[in-house]
Each structure stands twice: as structure tokens, then as C-alpha cells.
Amino acid sequence: MTVSHGGRDLLARWLVVPTKNQAIDDLLGVLRELDEMAAANIDRSHLIKERIDLLISRLEAGDRLPDIVENETLPLIPTLITENIEALQDVGSRLRKAEAAALRVDGYTMERIASLFEVSRQRVSALLRDSQ
DSSP: HHHHHHHHEEEOOOOOOHHHHHHHHHHHHHHHHHHHHHHHHHHHHHHHHHHHHHHHHOOOOOOOOOHHHHOOOOSSSHHHHHHHHHHHHHHHHHHHHOOOOOOHTOOOOOOHHHOOOOOOOOHHHHHHTTTT
């Protein structure tokens, strides 16, 4: 079904809107996942720091990088960094969707959410659509 709005035809859609309790429950679930991921990232970051310090000291002592890397315990620093970034991207995306949905259910306009998240209104619309 199409409706005319301002001279344009728009596809009319029924959207499933979560209740306030559902939106908060979803947000709490994502926040708990974020908490676990943050702890894992902290652990990886400590390991990265230890490996950096060791790498610096060995290079300053004149050791060759190939000798260091071949004897280093896996995963290497670049892999640990990638794991931290991927974890943040994954849960960060879900957090944005859950938080946008919770704010929307609480009466926030898409414009206000966009301002808070520092994104466009269109991006908020996509987040809300993806959160359903």
C-alpha cells in the first residue's frame, strides 16, 4: 500500500515497536555483554602492553625482529589488537541499536537521538529498523 505525503509516495509499513520493558531488557542484555567484552579487552590490552615492553627491550638489546617473532607466544600483538577492535565493533553496534530503541520508546525523537549519537536522522532510522 502506498500513501501520498508531501507529493511523494511512501510505502506504508507496520513497524513492531517494543514495549518500554522490552527495550530496557534488550539494552541491559547488551550492556552485560559489553561489560564482559570490556573485561576481555582489558585482559588483552594488558597482554599487549607486556608484549610491547618485551619487544622494545629486545629490539633495543639488538635482537633481530625475525628471531623475536618466531619465538614469541601466539597470538602476536597485531592479532590481539584486531580481536579488541572486532569485539568493540560488534557489541558497539548492538549497543547503539538497543539504546536508540530504548530512547525512542521513551519518547525521544529521531532527531534528538541523532544529536545524542552524533549521527544523521537517517542513520537513527536505520538503527531503529535494524533493532526490530
